[in-house]
Amino acid sequence: MTDIHPERGAGGPGDEPVPDDLSGLFDDDAKRARMEESARAHVRLTKSGMADATTGTPSELPLADPGTGGLVFEDDDQEPPAAAVPGPRREADSWNWKDAFPAHTFDSSVWAHRKRVFLHKLAWHAGHSHLYAWHMTKLSWLGVSAGARDGWHYYSAQEYADMVDTARRKKLNPDVIAALREERTQTARERRREPLLVAATTAVFSAIAAAVAVADVYGLLAASPAAMLTLGILSALGLREHHRRNPDAGLSAAFNLQAAHTADHAPLTDDLLNRVLRTAKVFTKDEHQITLLEPIRPAEINGIEAKFKLPDDIQVSKLIAAKEAIAGALDIEGHWLDIKQDGSPTRVSFWYCTSDPFGTPRTSPLVTEPERQDVWNRGILIGFNRRNLPVYLKLRHVMALLGGMSRTGKGMLLRNLIVGLGLDPRINLRLVAGAKPGEHRGYAPICSTFFGRRPDRLIDLLQGFLREAYRREAVLEEQGRAKFGEKDLDDFPLEILIIDEYKQYANSSMRIPDPSDETGKRSFKACDVIAELLEEIAAFAAALNMTVLISTQDPDANTVPRGYKSNTGARAATRTGGAVQTNAILKDGATGAGLRAHEIPESLKGGAIVDIDGAPGELIRSYFIEDEEFDGAADLIAAGLELRKELDRAPGQFVDEIENWLISVTGASSVAGGPTGSGRPAPVAHGTVGTLVKVSVLELLIDAFDADADRITLADVRAYLAEHDPEKWGPREGEDADADTYTARVGKLLAADIEEALEGTGTDLTVKSGIRFGKDPSGREIKGSGMYRKDVQAAVEAARNQRK
Structure with a gap:
C-alpha cells in the first residue's frame, strides 16, 4: 500500500528492487489480513470504486511509470508528465442519462443530509x-x-x-x-x-x-x-x-409556527447560515443573503460542510475575523469550526461539527500498516486536522521549528516525525538530545548520528554539517544549478538534523577554547558558537537537501537565534505559556493573525498549531504512538532499519561524510547512538572507521556532569561510574559504598585510568579538595572533593589531539 517510491534508496545498489510493503517483516497473518481488508475497503470508498493515487502498489496505478514505479515530481512548480494528464472522453462516454439531471441529484451524501433536515423539521413541529x-x-x-x-x-x-x-x-x-x-x-x-x-x-x-x-x-x-x-x-x-x-x-x-433552524444544533441549512451570520454581525443589511454553490453535505467526524457565495460587498476574511462570534451563534467551541476561502474572496468552504473533532485520540496509521514513506513528495505523517484529514510535514528545502510548554505533546509530535523519517531510506537522520537522551534511545538504530548533552560535540557536528553544505554547494556551482531535487537523493541524501530541547544548549555555560589563541586563555561561550553556526547553516543550506529542525520548550524571544528563525519555513507550536512564547515559535505577530497557541485547551493533549506547507496556521492533533505502557514505535523502527539494511542505507553501511568528520575531529563515533545505543559516543581506533573500542574514562567523566554544571563531587563520579560498569566500579561483595576501603580502591583505579588516558599528552587531571558545592538547607557552605568541568574538558581535548 505504498503511495510513491523512488527507483532505489540513496546509496543503495541500483539493481535491487525497493520493497513496496513492509508487512512481510512481521510474521503475523492476522495483521496482514487486516491490512489487505483495509486496502480493499479504501478502494471501495474511492470514486466509482476505482483505485486512486493513494492506494495499491505503484504497478497498479493507472498513471504509474513502469520505469520508476510511481508518480514522482521533482518540485511543486514542475508540470506533471504527459501521462498524468487525463485524455479526452471517448464518444461512447460523452453523454450519460444522469447528465440530464442537476448536479448532485444522485449524490447519496446530499440526500442523507436532506433526510436529516426533513426528519429534524418533522420532529421539531411534532414537538410543538x-x-x-x-x-x-x-x-x-x-x-x-x-x-x-x-x-x-x-x-x-x-x-x-x-x-x-x-x-x-x-x-x-x-x-x-x-x-x-x-x-x-x-x-x-x-x-x-x-x-x-x-x-x-x-x-x-x-x-x-x-x-x-x-x-x-x-x-x-x-x-x-x-x-x-x-x-x-x-x-x-x-x-x-x-x-x-x-x-x-x-x-x-x-x-405561530417557529422555524426549525432555531433549535439548538439544528441541521445546517441556508436559513440557519443566514441567521448565524446576522447574529455574528457579519450580515448588517436586510438584503444580505448567502447563495449555496452546492448542496450541503455531511462531512467527517459528525461534521457538516457547506460551500456558498457571500454578497459582493463581504469577503471571506470578515467571516474568519468573526469566527468566535459565529461559533457562539452555533453554540459550539471555536476549534470545532473551520472557515476557508474556496476560490474567490467571496466563496466560502464552511465546516463545523457538533462534537469535539479532537476529542478521541487516533493511533498513527503506520502502527498497524507500516509502509515505506515518501518524505520528499508527500511529507511525514504527523497528525490530523479538525476535518479528520491527515496532515503531512514536508522537510525539503526548509528549516523547521517546534516548540511549546512541557507535557503538551511536543514529544509525541517529534515521535511521529522520527518514525516517519526512519521509514524513508533516502534520509540521513541525525538526532541530538539536549536533556534526557535516554528518552530517544529507541530511535538510535536508524540514526546516522545520535548523542545527547554535549555542547562541544554539537559544535563539531554543526561544523561538519556546514562543511558538507559547502561541498554540496560547490557541486551545484559546477553544474550551474540553484538547488538539488529528488533525482539527486542517490548522491546527496536528505540530511535532517533534529536538535531536541535546544534551550539546554542555548543556556549552556560551557566555554570552548579559542583555537587561534596559542596561550589557551581565550575562549567562547558554547551557546554563542552554536547560535552562529545555526544561523550560517539556515542562510543557504536548505536548497542543498539539508534541513535542521529545532525543538525547544518554554522559549522566549531570545532562545531561538534570530537569523535561524527568519529562515524557518515550517513551524509548529503546542500549547504555550503566553503570547510571547507563541510569537517566539511561530512568527512575530502570530497572535494578531489568530495563531494563538497559548489558547489551545489544556484538555487537547497533543494539540498544536502548525504553519507549514499545505496547512498554514491550522490546529491539528498529533497521532498517538504508545510511549508509556510499551514502546509502540519499536516495530516501526525495526521496519525502518530492515528496509535500510536491504538497500545498504542503515547507519554504518554507507560513506557518511558528516559522521566521518566527527570521528576525525573527536576520535569518537556516535553512529546509531554509539556502541550501547544510549547516545554516548565511543572512541574508534586510529585510522579506522566503525571499529569501536572501550569508552575512555575521560569521556565518562564528561558524561557524569549535569548539563549546565561546572563542577562535580567525587561521590557523584563514583555513582556514575558504578552505574556504567558495576563490575569494575561498583562495590564488591561485602563492601559498603560509603566505606573508606571502597572509595580508596575506586580512587586508585580512577587515577590509574586517567594517567593511562593522558599518557604522552603532558596534561594532568587530579581530584581537587575543598571545592565549594553551594549551601545546605541550614545555610552552611558545602565543601568536598571533586573535579571542574574545564579541567576534564582540557584533558579530553589533550587526549583527542594525542590520537590525531
Missing part, C-alpha cells in the same frame, strides 16, 4: 404540536365568532342598519330613513328564504348535532373525524378573519 393545537383552537373560536357575526349581519341585512346610522348622523330627510328601514326589513325577509342559505345553515347545525350525538353514543374518538372537519372549517374562517385584521401577517404568524 400542542402549541399549534392551542393556536388552532383560538383561530377556531375566532372563526365561530366571525361566522356568527357575519351570518347574523347577513340574516338581518346589517348593511341597511349602517346606512340608517349614516343618514341620522348626516340629518337626512326622515322619509329617507324610513324608506331604508322598510327596505332592510324586506331584504332580511327575502334572505331568510334563500334555499342556499337555508341549506348551509341546516348542514352546519346538522354536522354539529351529528358530532355531538356520535360522541355521546360512541365516544369522542368516533366523533373525531367530524370534529376535525368542523375544526378545520372554523379555523379557515378564523384565518380569514385574522388576515382581514392583519393584512401583512402570513400563515406562520397566524399559527
Whole structure:
C-alpha cells in the first residue's frame, strides 16, 4: 500500500528492487489480513470504486511509470508528465442519462443530509404540536365568532342598519330613513328564504348535532373525524378573519409556527447560515443573503460542510475575523469550526461539527500498516486536522521549528516525525538530545548520528554539517544549478538534523577554547558558537537537501537565534505559556493573525498549531504512538532499519561524510547512538572507521556532569561510574559504598585510568579538595572533593589531539 517510491534508496545498489510493503517483516497473518481488508475497503470508498493515487502498489496505478514505479515530481512548480494528464472522453462516454439531471441529484451524501433536515423539521413541529393545537383552537373560536357575526349581519341585512346610522348622523330627510328601514326589513325577509342559505345553515347545525350525538353514543374518538372537519372549517374562517385584521401577517404568524433552524444544533441549512451570520454581525443589511454553490453535505467526524457565495460587498476574511462570534451563534467551541476561502474572496468552504473533532485520540496509521514513506513528495505523517484529514510535514528545502510548554505533546509530535523519517531510506537522520537522551534511545538504530548533552560535540557536528553544505554547494556551482531535487537523493541524501530541547544548549555555560589563541586563555561561550553556526547553516543550506529542525520548550524571544528563525519555513507550536512564547515559535505577530497557541485547551493533549506547507496556521492533533505502557514505535523502527539494511542505507553501511568528520575531529563515533545505543559516543581506533573500542574514562567523566554544571563531587563520579560498569566500579561483595576501603580502591583505579588516558599528552587531571558545592538547607557552605568541568574538558581535548 505504498503511495510513491523512488527507483532505489540513496546509496543503495541500483539493481535491487525497493520493497513496496513492509508487512512481510512481521510474521503475523492476522495483521496482514487486516491490512489487505483495509486496502480493499479504501478502494471501495474511492470514486466509482476505482483505485486512486493513494492506494495499491505503484504497478497498479493507472498513471504509474513502469520505469520508476510511481508518480514522482521533482518540485511543486514542475508540470506533471504527459501521462498524468487525463485524455479526452471517448464518444461512447460523452453523454450519460444522469447528465440530464442537476448536479448532485444522485449524490447519496446530499440526500442523507436532506433526510436529516426533513426528519429534524418533522420532529421539531411534532414537538410543538400542542402549541399549534392551542393556536388552532383560538383561530377556531375566532372563526365561530366571525361566522356568527357575519351570518347574523347577513340574516338581518346589517348593511341597511349602517346606512340608517349614516343618514341620522348626516340629518337626512326622515322619509329617507324610513324608506331604508322598510327596505332592510324586506331584504332580511327575502334572505331568510334563500334555499342556499337555508341549506348551509341546516348542514352546519346538522354536522354539529351529528358530532355531538356520535360522541355521546360512541365516544369522542368516533366523533373525531367530524370534529376535525368542523375544526378545520372554523379555523379557515378564523384565518380569514385574522388576515382581514392583519393584512401583512402570513400563515406562520397566524399559527405561530417557529422555524426549525432555531433549535439548538439544528441541521445546517441556508436559513440557519443566514441567521448565524446576522447574529455574528457579519450580515448588517436586510438584503444580505448567502447563495449555496452546492448542496450541503455531511462531512467527517459528525461534521457538516457547506460551500456558498457571500454578497459582493463581504469577503471571506470578515467571516474568519468573526469566527468566535459565529461559533457562539452555533453554540459550539471555536476549534470545532473551520472557515476557508474556496476560490474567490467571496466563496466560502464552511465546516463545523457538533462534537469535539479532537476529542478521541487516533493511533498513527503506520502502527498497524507500516509502509515505506515518501518524505520528499508527500511529507511525514504527523497528525490530523479538525476535518479528520491527515496532515503531512514536508522537510525539503526548509528549516523547521517546534516548540511549546512541557507535557503538551511536543514529544509525541517529534515521535511521529522520527518514525516517519526512519521509514524513508533516502534520509540521513541525525538526532541530538539536549536533556534526557535516554528518552530517544529507541530511535538510535536508524540514526546516522545520535548523542545527547554535549555542547562541544554539537559544535563539531554543526561544523561538519556546514562543511558538507559547502561541498554540496560547490557541486551545484559546477553544474550551474540553484538547488538539488529528488533525482539527486542517490548522491546527496536528505540530511535532517533534529536538535531536541535546544534551550539546554542555548543556556549552556560551557566555554570552548579559542583555537587561534596559542596561550589557551581565550575562549567562547558554547551557546554563542552554536547560535552562529545555526544561523550560517539556515542562510543557504536548505536548497542543498539539508534541513535542521529545532525543538525547544518554554522559549522566549531570545532562545531561538534570530537569523535561524527568519529562515524557518515550517513551524509548529503546542500549547504555550503566553503570547510571547507563541510569537517566539511561530512568527512575530502570530497572535494578531489568530495563531494563538497559548489558547489551545489544556484538555487537547497533543494539540498544536502548525504553519507549514499545505496547512498554514491550522490546529491539528498529533497521532498517538504508545510511549508509556510499551514502546509502540519499536516495530516501526525495526521496519525502518530492515528496509535500510536491504538497500545498504542503515547507519554504518554507507560513506557518511558528516559522521566521518566527527570521528576525525573527536576520535569518537556516535553512529546509531554509539556502541550501547544510549547516545554516548565511543572512541574508534586510529585510522579506522566503525571499529569501536572501550569508552575512555575521560569521556565518562564528561558524561557524569549535569548539563549546565561546572563542577562535580567525587561521590557523584563514583555513582556514575558504578552505574556504567558495576563490575569494575561498583562495590564488591561485602563492601559498603560509603566505606573508606571502597572509595580508596575506586580512587586508585580512577587515577590509574586517567594517567593511562593522558599518557604522552603532558596534561594532568587530579581530584581537587575543598571545592565549594553551594549551601545546605541550614545555610552552611558545602565543601568536598571533586573535579571542574574545564579541567576534564582540557584533558579530553589533550587526549583527542594525542590520537590525531
